[in-house]
Amino acid sequence: MSKIMTGAEMVVQALTDQGVTHLFGYPGGAVLPIYDALFHQTKVKHVLVRHEQGAAHAAEGYARSTGKVGAVLVTSGPGATNAITGLTDALMDSIPLVCITGQVPTHLIGSDAFQECDTVGLTRHCTKHNYLVRSIEDLPRILHEAFYIARSGRPGPVVIDVPKDVQFASGTYAPPKNIQHKTYQPQVKGDLAKIKQAVAMMAKAKKPILYTGGGVINAGPAASALLRELVQQTNFPITSTLMGLGAYPGSGPNWLGMLGMHGSYEANNAMHDCDLMICVGARFDDRITGRLDAFSPGSKKIHIDIDPSSINKTVAVDLAIIGDCGHVLEDIVRLWRTEAHQPDKKAMAAWWAQINKWRARNSFGYKKSDTTIKPQLAVERLYALTKDRDTYITTEVGQHQMWAAQHYKFEEPNRWMTSGGLGTMGYGLPAAIGTQLAHPDSLVIDIAGEASILMNIQELSTAKQFLAPVKIFILNNEYMGMVRQWQELLHGGRYSSSYSEALPDFVKLAEAYGMKGIRCSDPAQLDAAIQEMIDHPGAVIFDCLVDKAENCLPMIPSGKAHNDMILPDTGEDIGSVIDDKGKMLV
Amino acid sequence: MNAQAALSPYSSSAGKTERRETHVLSVLVDNEPGVLARVVGLFSGRGYNIESLTVAEVAHLQGLSRITVVTSGAPETIEQISHQLERIVPIHTVTDLSLADAFVQRELAMIKVRGKGESRTEALRLAEAFRARVIDATTESFIFELTGAPKKIDDFVELMRPIGLVEVSRTGIAAITRGPLEM
Ligand SMILES: Cc1ncc(C[n+]2csc(CCOP(=O)(O)OP(=O)(O)O)c2C)c(N)n1
Ligand SMILES: [Mg+2]
Numbered sequence: 001m002s003k004i005m006t007g008a009e010m011v012v013q014a015l016t017d018q019g020v021t022h023l024f025g026y027p028g029g030a031v032l033p034i035y036d037a038l039f040h041q042t043k044v045k046h047v048l049v050r051h052e053q054g055a056a057h058a059a060e061g062y063a064r065s066t067g068k069v070g071a072v073l074v075t076s077g078p079g080a081t082n083a084i085t086g087l088t089d090a091l092m093d094s095i096p097l098v099c100i101t102g103q104v105p106t107h108l109i110g111s112d113a114f115q116e117c118d119t120v121g122l123t124r125h126c127t128k129h130n131y132l133v134r135s136i137e138d139l140p141r142i143l144h145e146a147f148y149i150a151r152s153g154r155p156g157p158v159v160i161d162v163p164k165d166v167q168f169a170s171g172t173y174a175p176p177k178n179i180q181h182k183t184y185q186p187q188v189k190g191d192l193a194k195i196k197q198a199v200a201m202m203a204k205a206k207k208p209i210l211y212t213g214g215g216v217i218n219a220g221p222a223a224s225a226l227l228r229e230l231v232q233q234t235n236f237p238i239t240s241t242l243m244g245l246g247a248y249p250g251s252g253p254n255w256l257g258m259l260g261m262h263g264s265y266e267a268n269n270a271m272h273d274c275d276l277m278i279c280v281g282a283r284f285d286d287r288i289t290g291r292l293d294a295f296s297p298g299s300k301k302i303h304i305d306i307d308p309s310s311i312n313k314t315v316a317v318d319l320a321i322i323g324d325c326g327h328v329l330e331d332i333v334r335l336w337r338t339e340a341h342q343p344d345k346k347a348m349a350a351w352w353a354q355i356n357k358w359r360a361r362n363s364f365g366y367k368k369s370d371t372t373i374k375p376q377l378a379v380e381r382l383y384a385l386t387k388d389r390d391t392y393i394t395t396e397v398g399q400h401q402m403w404a405a406q407h408y409k410f411e412e413p414n415r416w417m418t419s420g421g422l423g424t425m426g427y428g429l430p431a432a433i434g435t436q437l438a439h440p441d442s443l444v445i446d447i448a449g450e451a452s453i454l455m456n457i458q459e460l461s462t463a464k465q466f467l468a469p470v471k472i473f474i475l476n477n478e479y480m481g482m483v484r485q486w487q488e489l490l491h492g493g494r495y496s497s498s499y500s501e502a503l504p505d506f507v508k509l510a511e512a513y514g515m516k517g518i519r520c521s522d523p524a525q526l527d528a529a530i531q532e533m534i535d536h537p538g539a540v541i542f543d544c545l546v547d548k549a550e551n552c553l554p555m556i557p558s559g560k561a562h563n564d565m566i567l568p569d570t571g572e573d574i575g576s577v578i579d580d581k582g583k584m585l586v
Numbered sequence: 587m588n589a590q591a592a593l594s595p596y597s598s599s600a601g602k603t604e605r606r607e608t609h610v611l612s613v614l615v616d617n618e619p620g621v622l623a624r625v626v627g628l629f630s631g632r633g634y635n636i637e638s639l640t641v642a643e644v645a646h647l648q649g650l651s652r653i654t655v656v657t658s659g660a661p662e663t664i665e666q667i668s669h670q671l672e673r674i675v676p677i678h679t680v681t682d683l684s685l686a687d688a689f690v691q692r693e694l695a696m697i698k699v700r701g702k703g704e705s706r707t708e709a710l711r712l713a714e715a716f717r718a719r720v721i722d723a724t725t726e727s728f729i730f731e732l733t734g735a736p737k738k739i740d741d742f743v744e745l746m747r748p749i750g751l752v753e754v755s756r757t758g759i760a761a762i763t764r765g766p767l768e769m
Contacts, residue, residue, distance in 0.1 A: 124624060125631055129675040132619070149675060183616060184675045309669035312662060 002174045007136050008033035008167040011100060014143035017175050018098075022062060022437050023047065024055040028075025030102025030115060032420070033167035037557040044071075047437060047466055052079050054430035056086020056157075057456070061431030062097045062438045064417045065392055067220055069151050069510035070434065077110050077115030081122065085424060087157045088126040090456075091241060092421025094218055096155035098146045099127075105165040106134065109538035116429045128156030129184075133163065136171035142268050144176040148320045153186025154307040155218055159248050186306060190323030197401045198319055199335045206347035207354075208236045211259065212289075214243030214420070215281015215305060216323045217413045223326035224413040229279070230333050234343050237355055239267035241282050242405055243420045250409025256355065257364065260288040261556050262402040265363035265565060266355050271296050272562040273354070279303045281325040284315040285421070286585075294561035304328045349425070357483060363554040365404045365568050373523050375400065375475045376544040379407040379447065382473060385530050387411075390442045392435045394418065396428040396452030399481035399552040404447040426455030429472060433459060436468040443471070443534065450476040450543075451500050460513045472541045474506060477548045485551050489574050491584050510541035521545035558585035608658040609684035610691060610761050611668065612769055616676040617643050617651040624652055624674050634667050635659060638693075638709065638758035640734075654761050659660070681769045683761050691761035695739045696721070697730045703752035709749050716742045727752070 005013065011034050015023060024047045027035045038046050049055040052074045059070025070090075074083050080101040090097045104113040120132045129149050131142045139162070146158040202208060210231065216223050224247040230236050231254050238248050239259040248255055257264030259271055268290075271277065277299045282288070289295045292314060302315040303310070304325060311320040321328055366376045380399075393408055394417040395401040401418060410416050417435055419427040428446040436444040444452075453474055463470050483498040507517030516536050520529040520543075534538045553568045560583025566574055587622045622641055629636050637654040643649075657667060664682065671680045677679060683689040697718070699709050702725075713720065713730050716738065722729035732742055743754055763769050 120620060121623070124620070124627055128673075183678050307673070309666065309673055311669070313666055316662070408728075567702075 002172045002445070005168055005173050006033065006037070006167065007139050007162065007169050007171065008037040008135075009141065010139050010171070010173045011162065011167070012041060012044060013039040013173055014176075016041070018144070019068065019526045022042055022048055022434070023071045023073055024053050024058040024062070024434065025073030026055060026075065026079060028079050028102060028115070028301075030076035030104060030164050031073060031079075031100075031167075034073060034100070034102070034162075045171045046073075048462065049430065050461050051456060052082035053426065054433075054456050054459045054462065056083045056090065056097065056099065057427050057430035057435030058437075058459075058462070059097050059099075060086065060090050060093075060427075061096060061417050061434030063095050063393060064217075064431075065414050065435040066438045067414060069096040069098055072097060074099065074101055075115070076104055076119065077117045080117060080119045080229045080482065082123065084126055085422075086251075087123060087159065088155040089419050089422040089424045089427065091128065092389065093419065094155050094214060095157070096150040097157040099157060099159045101159060101161045102167070102560050103132070103163040106163045107165070109163065119159065122157045126157070127159050128154075130159040130161065132161045133166050136166055136169040137349035139166060139171065140173045142545075145179060145181065147176070148179045148181070149184060153184070154215075159404050187322050188306070188324040188327050189522075190197060190304070190321045190328035192331065194319060194321045194379065195328060195331045196335060197306045198321060199339065199341065201276055201300060201302060201319065201454045202234065202236075202336070203280065203341040203379055204330075204344075205272045206344055207351045208234070208276040208278065209270050209274040210236050210238040210278050210280065211240070211271065211282055212238065212247055212280045213241040214281025216244055216247040216550075219281065219324050221413055223324075223329055226326065226329035226333050228252070230329060230336070232399055233333070233336055234346055235354070236278075236343070237270055239263070241285070241288055241420070242418060244282060245405060249411045251411060258405050261290070262405075262406065262552055262554065265361045265451045265554055266358035268556065268562040268565060269358045270355055274299045277301045279305075279317070281305060281328065283310045284313065286314070289315060290556045291561045296562070305476045306510035326519065360529055361567060363565070363567055367568075369547070370523060373521060373526055373544060374563055375403050375550055376407055377438070377523065378475055378544050378546055379403050381526050382445070382447070382530055385527065385534060386443060388443070389534070390439075391415065392417065392432075392439060392442055392444045394428045394431040394435060394446045394521065395443070396446070396448045396455075397423045397425045397482075398449040398452055399477070399485065399550075400447055400449045400475040402552045403475070408447075425449075425452035429453060429456050429470070430459045430462070432470040432472070433463050433466070433468045435464060436463075436470050444468075445471045445473050448472055448474045449481065450474050450478065450503055450506075453479045457509075460509075460515070460539075464513050464515065469536075469538045473533070474541065474543050475546050476503075476506070476543055477550065477586050478503070479545050479548060481550070482552065485574075488551070489557065489578055492575065506541050506543035510539075515539040515541060517541050517543065519543040519545065558582045583584045605660060606657070606658055607661055607664065607684070608656060609664045610689065610759065611655045611657060612640070612681045612683055612761060613653040613655065613669070613671055614644075614670055614678040614769075615651050615653060617649045618676055618679070620675075621651070621676050622653065624676070625671065628670055628674065629655075629657070629667075632670065634663070640758040640760055654759055656759060663720060678755040679769070680732055681763075683769070686763050686769070689761050690764060691735055691759045693723055693736050693739055693757055693759045694731065694733045695742060695754060695756040697732060697754050698727060698752040699730065699746050699750050700727045700752050702726055705749045711744065712742070712745050718742065
């Protein structure tokens with residue numbers, strides 16, 4: 001079924017053949033032939049963003065909420081450099097993207113031509129792989145290979161840099177076949193002998209814990225279902241990273257809440273005291289481990305991951321299983337069942353009794369108020385009023401993000417889109433738009449901070465143009481709250497440049513875009529106001545004026561161990577807890 | 587990595603050894619543009635050491651090149667380097683030769699020495715003992731070509747220094763496993 005066509009037509013045909021429904025992009029001189037090819041068809045819908053960073057984040061939201069590859073199209077030079085933050089974000093969080101960048105014609109490469117930049121050089125460090133297409137003969141293979149590399153193994157972003165002359169050239173296009181790459185062959189099935197060993201370790205454990213991450217989400221909904229079955233059969237407690245929320249239901253009986261720097265007291269203490277840690281698709285990131293030499297000192301550790309470089313990177317483990325979380329979980333669940341294992345009932349009862357003591361500290365608790373809206377209350381009420389709907393949540397970065405992770409309970413995978421590894425302010429609004437376009441009838445909410453939302457506020461135009469009824473729920477504390485909190489912690493409360501000066505009137509801003517604006521500062525009116533937001537058929541900016549001084553607790557201060565947390569009821573003076581060594585850390 | 591980072595509670599993993607080792611990694615790659623930049627960029631981006639690096643095509647028809655890297659670090663770091671290299675798409679295989687049973691390594695050096703009279707004959711005598719060849723000569727200088735393990739070249743260079751060493755150019759090492767099998 002080969003066909004003669006131009007390079008630009010090949011790009012659009014390959015997107016179609018790869019099942020791309022939405023292409024997030026922004027035109028420019030070096031991609032005009034591709035825009036012309038888009039003009040002549042209807043299968044791929046082009047979504048015009050207002051900044052190329054927005055295109056990448058929108059594609060991330062689309063990808064994370066659907067499990068499909070997100071597609072991006074930008075021009076050379078500034079188009080490519082603007083996309084770099086989004087590509088880096090996708091690399092850190094293992095989100096599959098294919099980003100097509102225009103490039104100056106081949107004969108001008110290296111001459112500092114207008115809007116030339118070394119795109120493959122610049123993106124080499126922030127992509128899983130990248131290509132400069134040197135001839136039309138290579139283009140069809142590279143297009144299909146890029147999708148394969150982006151979605152298989154540990155997913156990630158792939159850039160294809162297409163010079164303008166290649167877009168105009170004619171060649172033979174062939175649709176995708178089963179790709180067998182000569183060097184890239186991710187291992188998906190786990191080693192059965194090792195899996196047997198893991199099951200034997202699990203059967204003997206007295207204080208086990210499951211620590212899961214974004215890898216379970218990336219392995220698809222079936223992996224989450226298997227994880228639930230495993231928890232149900234073993235009665236093991238389970239915690240997860242920020243990226244893994246939703247793999248196990250937030251309302252489930254064995255759920256300990258998120259772990260790590262702003263994780264729950266019970267999750268962190270259980271990690272510290274466990275005798276067996278089963279890490280599934282997580283990577284022992286510094287936000288998770290805290291102080292490494294005091295990280296879970298007495299436990300045996302099993303690590304299941306598709307990326308061999310994640311093994312023993314920061315934490316040495318006793319048993320490593322390389323493979324896709326879904327495949328490995330399937331084997332574990334089957335072996336647990338056929339070998340008729342039973343958890344050690346007595347030991348488990350004692351372990352759960354201990355965990356319940358930690359739980360009783362109620363570490364996500366906060367002081368209630370009748371006069372100001374506490375940010376935690378705002379998330380709690382948002383959760384209560386949206387949990388029975390078909391809801392997707394995105395966030396920006398800061399305190400509001402952590403409060404969302406603590407207080408919004410996710411029942412399903414792919415419902416939670418947040419920038420974890422890179423921590424990119426400005427992620428939430430474009431990601432919400434991408435998510436909304438993939439799920440037009442669902443309720444999509446960006447839980448935002450007043451500072452972060454301004455980083456990609458231009459995307460309101462995109463939401464308006466493409467009729468994306470996203471709800472932007474701003475926890476407006478008039479501070480870069482997370483920065484303010486660290487200044488309180490480390491710098492004597494000297495709030496250097498962290499006050500959100502000169503904010504726009506967010507209600508009027510919404511109205512300027514023909515959207516609905518809602519403001520609320522009274523806890524008594526909060527429910528009605530949230531309901532009004534939900535009921536409005538179009539996009540809404542909700543300016544929720546919250547307590548300006550609230551700190552996000554609990555917290556493992558930098559340089560401390562899991563069992564050395566600041567708790568909300570002891571966290572009044574946080575200025576004295578971090579020593580000089582801890583102050584060096586981020 | 588600087589001293590501060592080494593002290594960091596986030597990087598001083600319990601169970602990590604203080605021991606530093608030098609390893610020779612043999613990396614078989616598709617001979618395509620940018621592949622060397624990917625490898626070198628990985629080392630600089632993640633703060634790994636490169637003590638020596640050589641690259642050349644080794645199988646023209648299959649388009650394969652071999653990169654030989656000498657690196658040093660804690661054994662855990664070196665294991666991590668191998669895994670990080672394996673993530674690079676156009677890389678076929680990464681072999682840590684220092685973990686293999688036995689391998690041979692060779693380096694070629696050109697050494698320019700200046701001198702007259704007694705020191706000139708002394709240089710020639712030592713060159714003969716090291717089996718270095720003279721590849722250029724003037725009335726007041728020699729260029730020696732010497733092949734061998736890096737240590738042998740180091741030793742020869744040190745002997746030439748007092749005699750009149752001018753400068754040295756070295757290739758970096760190429761290495762291969764002993765015995766009949768592929769690496
Ligand atoms: C692009 C970017 N720049 C800077 C930071 C550092 N940073 C982390 S949180 C934060 C403040 C966020 O303020 P806001 O959006 O109001 O959220 P809050 O913490 O108040 O909830 C900043 C500046 C970042 N994460 N991303
Ligand atoms: Mg704020």
